[in-house]
Amino acid sequence: MSENLLVQVVEVIEETPMIRSLRLAKLDGTPFPTYEAGAHIDVFGPTGVLRQYSLASDPRDPSSVVIAVKREAESRGGSAALHQVAVGDHLKIGKPRNLLALAEDADRHLLVAGGIGVTPLLSMAHELHSRGAGFELHYFARARDEVAFIDLLENRAEFRYRVTLHIGNPRTEHCGIFESLTSSLTAESHVYTCGPVGFMEQVSTVFAPVVGESHIHIEHFTAGEIDTSGNKPFTVELDSGEVFEIPADQSILSVLEDNGIEVFKSCQEGVCGSCISGVLEGTPDHRDSCLSASDKAGGKEIALCVSRSLSEKLVIELY
Ligand code: FES
Incomplete structure (x- = not known):
């Protein structure tokens, strides 16, 4: 809570x-x-x-x-x-x-920001500098007067040689610039991106074949579209032992709330991560945009507002 x-x-x-x-x-x-x-x-x-x-x-x-x-x-x-x-x-x-944690075992971290998406990547740059880790931050903006934190990025000693500003490049040139950055990466490198959805998709397309899909970390600000047409009912059991039937047209979150169980929530679109809870048994059907690919593959957490179940029953621990 x-x-x-x-x-x-x-x-x-x-x-x-x-x-x-x-x-x-x-x-x-x-x-x-x-x-x-x-x-x-x-x-x-x-x-x-x-x-x-x-x-x-x-x-x-x-x-x-x-x-x-x-x-x-x-x-x-x-x-x-x-x-x-x-x-x-x-x-x-x-x-x-x-929701966008730094990998502990990377040989190199590449941070790729589009516009206001620089915000979480800037805190990562601070942390990577403190750790003495190898990193670069590439920040794409339409014009110089649209670059946030420019004084910090250009003048602070810890960032000056780590940050490259890409100003005014049309979208059609982005993939070529990303490709030019792949030569310094290995399968042990991790790439983090935040920005418009199309921009992040381009980052993922270019870098995933180099570092692997599980090493691409994406921060979403808006929800992707969720196809609910194949929704099936399933059962949710809480770690307290209470059992609830989740109908095809209701989320786990709304069923729990209807039954007086308080769950922390915010966006209700699978973006913010507020409602993430633990999965003790069963296989989640992830529909959110907030858990990473490796967290989803691990199957130990679920966004209660949008995600469902591939198994007949999920046992859940509310955080
Ligand atoms: S309430 Fe935001 S991810 Fe569920």
């Missing part, structure tokens, strides 16, 4: 005309809980709209966290409201959650 934190905005930087970064510190001045590079948080904005934002900050500095907020043209009050907050304002956030 989630426990929310009250924070104060302690710094606002207008990174680009559309993106601002907010540095947040806990109201009681205590450090943030430990989190891993690539983590994200729920942010309850001033209008009450809940959105997830990746953390861009250095995970080894728990005194504050940094998020980057892009003002969405179709904002329903989430990003637009966060573009109004000022230093001293208070916000409520969730505890950091991680």
Whole structure:
């Protein structure tokens, strides 16, 4: 279950005309809980709209966290409201959650960011620098004035020689640039990407034959389409022993909620990872965009809001 934190905005930087970064510190001045590079948080904005934002900050500095907020043209009050907050304002956030973890055994880490997707990769770059690991960050943007964190990326000693900005390259040139980066990679390397869906698909297409599909790590901001036409009913048993029938037209999450069981949730589209729970028995039918390919193959976790079961019964442990 989630426990929310009250924070104060302690710094606002207008990174680009559309993106601002907010540095947040806990109201009681205590450090943030430990989190891993690539983590994200729920942010309850001033209008009450809940959105997830990746953390861009250095995970080894728990005194504050940094998020980057892009003002969405179709904002329903989430990003637009966060573009109004000022230093001293208070916000409520969730505890950091991680879905895009760094591999421990990689010989090299390649970070490939498209636009605002640089945010989680920046916290990974901080962590990789602290570990003394071999990494490069390649950041694609349409124009120089659309590059967030440019001062940090160009001028901080730890990033200056690790970061390459690709500015103004049309999409048709991206695959060629990605291919030029494959020569430094081996089957032991890992590639991490965050950005528009089409951009991440291009990254995956080019790098998967080199490093293997399980070494491509993708951070989704929006849900993929889910085909529900073949849905079948199945049974879910909780580790407490309670048993529930999940009909073809209902998710595990909604059945549990209908029965008064509180499950932490946010997007309900398989994107944010809030509802991820443990699988003790049975074979999940993964429909989410948040677990990695290797986590899905491991079959030990499931997103309760969208995923279903390939076996007649799943035994689940709520986190
Ligand atoms: S609620 Fe977001 S993944 Fe399930």
